[in-house]
Amino acid sequence: MTEKTPTDSRTSALDGVVTQARADLAAGREWxxxxxxxxHVASTYDQEALGLLGEVHATMRDLPSAGAAWFGTNRRGSDVDDAVDAWRDRHADNFVQMWHSLPRSVREHEGNKRVDALRRRVEKDQPAVGIDAAEGDGEGGVDAAVIIAVAVGILLLACAVIGFVTLLGWLIPGL
Structure with missing residues (x-):
C-alpha cells in the first residue's frame, strides 16, 4: 500500500477539476x-485549467474571455492571438481593466513574460495607486458606499428641512 503525500493529494485534486470539467464538456455542459x-483558477495557478478554460470560452463563442484565460498561459497560436486581440479590444487597451480581468491566480503568479509585462505597464500607468489598490474599479462602476453616503445625506437634509419648518411653526403662530 502506498502512502499519499500532501503534494500527491493536491495534484490529484487539481487533476480532478480538469477531469470533471472535461466530463462536463463531453456531456454538453460547457457552462x-x-x-x-x-x-478553480481564481485561487490556484494551473496552466492546464487555464488552457481548458480558454477552450471552453472559445467553444461558447466568448473570444475575449478565452483571450484573458490564454494570456496567463504559455499557449501560442493563431487562435490564441485572435482571442487575445478580442480581449484587448473588449477593454479598448485599457491596461488596468485588462489586468483586473485576469484571474487572481494569474495576477499573483510571476514568471509569465506577457503577464509580467502587463503588470509593469499597469504599475507605470498608476504609480500612486498601485495595481491592487484599485481592485474592482476596472469596470468604472459606482461604489456602493458612495450610494449609501448620498442616501444618508439626502435623508439628513430632509430631516433638517422638516425640523426647521416645525421650529418656525412654533415661533410664528398661525404660519
Whole structure:
C-alpha cells in the first residue's frame, strides 16, 4: 500500500477539476465546465485549467474571455492571438481593466513574460495607486458606499428641512 503525500493529494485534486470539467464538456455542459474552472483558477495557478478554460470560452463563442484565460498561459497560436486581440479590444487597451480581468491566480503568479509585462505597464500607468489598490474599479462602476453616503445625506437634509419648518411653526403662530 502506498502512502499519499500532501503534494500527491493536491495534484490529484487539481487533476480532478480538469477531469470533471472535461466530463462536463463531453456531456454538453460547457457552462458547468466554465464555472468549475473559473472557481478553480481564481485561487490556484494551473496552466492546464487555464488552457481548458480558454477552450471552453472559445467553444461558447466568448473570444475575449478565452483571450484573458490564454494570456496567463504559455499557449501560442493563431487562435490564441485572435482571442487575445478580442480581449484587448473588449477593454479598448485599457491596461488596468485588462489586468483586473485576469484571474487572481494569474495576477499573483510571476514568471509569465506577457503577464509580467502587463503588470509593469499597469504599475507605470498608476504609480500612486498601485495595481491592487484599485481592485474592482476596472469596470468604472459606482461604489456602493458612495450610494449609501448620498442616501444618508439626502435623508439628513430632509430631516433638517422638516425640523426647521416645525421650529418656525412654533415661533410664528398661525404660519
Amino acid at each position: 458547468k465546465a466554465r464555472d468549475r474552472l473559473v472557481a
